[in-house]
Structures are given as C-alpha cells and as structure tokens.
C-alpha cells in the first residue's frame with residue numbers, strides 16, 4: 123500500500139489521546155511517518171509535537187475517508203465510540219486500513235462486527251477494538267497462561283482483576299452511555315451470536331464462558347465478583363480463533379473487591395448507576411457528575427496500579443500467572459494502545475483480516491513489546 127503515513131492518531135487532543143501521542147512519538151522508529159488528527163487544528167498545534175497535523179471530524183465521513191486512505195494504520199481515541207466511532211470503522215474497512223481503538227463498549231464492537239467484518243475480510247483491514255486496559259492485559263494474560271499449559275487438552279482459565287486507580291470523564295461518559303442501552307446491547311449480541319454460531323461449530327472445538335456468584339478465592343486476594351465487562355468476550359473470541367486454546371476452553375472473569383462488604387458496596391453503586399442511566403433526566407444528572415476531558419492528576423496516576431491473576435488448569439497441570447503494571451486507565455492504556463499500533467505498523471504479525479482481537483492479530487510480538495515497556499507477564503506458581 124502506498125500511503126502518506128505509517129500511523130495516524132485521531133483524537134490526540136483528548137485526555138488519553140494526549141498521552142498516546144506522547145508515547146507514540148517518543149517510541150516510534152526514527153523514520154516512522156506519524157501524523158496527529160483532530161477536529162481542531164489550533165488544539166492539535168498547542169500539543170507542541172513536531173509531526174504532521176490533519177483536520178478531520180467524526181461527523182464528516184469525507185474527512186474520515188481521506189484520513190483512512192492516507193495511512194497504513196489508524197488509531198482512534200475519539201469516544202464514546204457508540205456515539206462517534208462507526209464512520210471511522212467504516213472508512214478503515216473500505217480502505218483496507220489497520221484500525222485500533224480503546225472501546226470497552228460491547229454493543230459497539232458487536233455492531234461493527236455485524237456491519238464491517240465481512241468487508242474488512244475482503245479488503246484485508248484488521249479491525250482491532252479494545253486495545254487499552256479493556257482488554258489487553260486480560261486477552262494477552264489468558265494467551266500467556268494458555269502457553270504455560272499442555273497442548274491439545276481441555277483447559278479452564280479464570281482471570282481476577284484488581285486495580286487501584288480512578289477514571290476519566292471520557293471513560294465515565296462511555297460507561298453511563300453503555301448502561302443506558304442494555305436492551306440494545308443484548309439485541310446486538312444475540313444477532314452476532316446467531317451469525318457466528320456456524321463458524322464456531324465448524325472446527326469441532328468448544329469455547330465457553332463460566333460465571334459464578336460472588337465467592338472467595340484466596341490466591342486472587344479474597345472475595346471476587348463476576349462483572350459484565352467486554353474482557354471475557356474478547357478472551358473467548360481469541361480462544362475461538364486460536365487452536366492453541368485446546369479442544370474445550372472455558373474462561374471466567376472476575377473483579378476482586380477483596381472483602382464481602384466492598385463486594386456489596388460495588389453491587390449497590392453499579393445498580394444505582396444502571397438505574398440512573400435508564401431515563402433521560404436521571405441519566406443527565408449522572409453524566410453531570412463528571413466532565414468529558416477531565417482525568418486524574420499526574421500525581422494520582424503515578425500511584426495507580428493494576429494486577430490481573432490467572433489460575434489455569436488442564437492436562438493434570440495447574441498454573442497461577444500474573445499481568446501487572448502502573449496506572450491502568452491512562453498511562454498503561456496509552457502505552458498498550460501505542461505499542462499495539464506500533465506492533466501492527468512495524469512488526470511481523472499474523473496474516474489475519476476482519477474484526478480480530480489483540481491476541482489473534484498481534485499475539486506474541488505485542489506481549490514482547492509490552493514486557494520491554496515494563497508491563498510484567500509472570501508465572502507465580504506451576
């Protein structure tokens with residue numbers, strides 16, 4: 123592909139976009155052709171980076187078509203993706219351009235699968251969603267755990283997520299928007315499942331989720347709670363795509379509140395937010411609690427951390443592994459997104475197309491990049 127750029131970042135003026143731009147520019151090969159895009163050129167100039175700047179607006183499909191045709195890889199931090207994301211996915215699927223985003227919105231990912239997976243498979247575009255804390259540590263952590271277990275046997279893996287961090291206004295707005303659309307989310311997921319069913323059964327392998335009520339897991343750090351996040355969906359998609367996950371793979375995904383009291387508090391707060399998101403006046407009130415563009419201070423981010431433990435078993439072997447790092451929401455998310463984009467643009471990665479996961483499209487090369495960048499993948503016990 124003859125393209126003006128190797129990599130373009132759309133949304134560099136936002137909170138996470140700004141961090142991603144810094145990381146990309148500091149870590150790209152010296153001869154990489156990088157550009158930053160956004161709807162406001164003055165705001166882009168004020169970032170002070172010495173790279174090409176491009177004006178493009180999520181509400182102007184022509185500007186997105188030109189953007190997608192100008193680069194080999196396009197990274198976007200313009201969210202909520204349900205609100206702004208689709209035209210760029212459409213442009214990348216049509217132009218055969220590699221696409222990466224930070225969405226954690228299952229409805230968006232399923233809708234993009236239904237509308238653009240087939241076209242992207244034909245044009246060769248890799249459409250890779252959820253390249254931040256949602257869902258890289260979980261997807262690559264399960265990928266890493268599977269590699270510590272025997273081949274060709276049924277495998278069962280559980281992931282336990284613990285974080286010490288706060289979230290930005292952009293993430294909060296995306297989450298409340300997603301909560302206001304639970305019915306639409308379930309409907310889109312059903313359509314996708316129906317379409318994919320034939321493909322999953324085709325190779326005779328079984329891949330399934332496992333959900334248990336709150337319970338205690340000492341090796342995870344106490345009480346754990348199953349959460350309807352996008353992460354287990356992504357892990358299960360990787361398992362369906364990759365033979366290495368074995369003939370029968372199950373995955374359970376839990377957050378770790380630690381104590382019974384915190385578990386109850388989290389259930390209460392999440393229920394209140396879901397209820398508030400259901401009607402326009404209460405949703406407006408809930409959204410008013412945080413402004414988009416706000417984010418935790420540098421000092422808060424420096425103290426933030428995440429740790430995901432995976433217990434895996436199969437073929438008579440048990441392992442406990444861990445993926446860990448710093449500020450999950452922003453510093454590490456920007457690092458994961460930027461490394462995924464650099465990996466897609468410059469590394470020798472699997473030859474796949476369509477909507478694909480990070481493990482499927484970037485797998486081992488991304489795991490090695492993240493390890494070099496300070497995100498730890500380790501086996502605690504075999």
Ligand SMILES: NC(=O)c1ccc[n+]([C@@H]2O[C@H](COP(=O)([O-])OP(=O)(O)OC[C@H]3O[C@@H](n4cnc5c(N)ncnc54)[C@H](OP(=O)(O)O)[C@@H]3O)[C@@H](O)[C@H]2O)c1
Pocket residue numbers: 133134135136137138139160161162165178179180181199200201202203206224225226252254255256257290291292293294296297414415416417450451452455
């Ligand atoms: N999954 C994860 O782990 C994770 C972590 C962090 C963030 N995120 C997601 O990433 C997204 C961004 O988060 P954030 O905190 O960085 O949000 P933010 O600070 O509000 O940034 C949003 C960006 O979108 C741009 N934008 C808005 N409307 C646009 C339009 N019509 N055309 C072009 N650009 C437009 C904004 O440009 P202006 O500056 O011109 O307003 C800004 O650059 C959210 O969806 C969030 O949920 C996910």
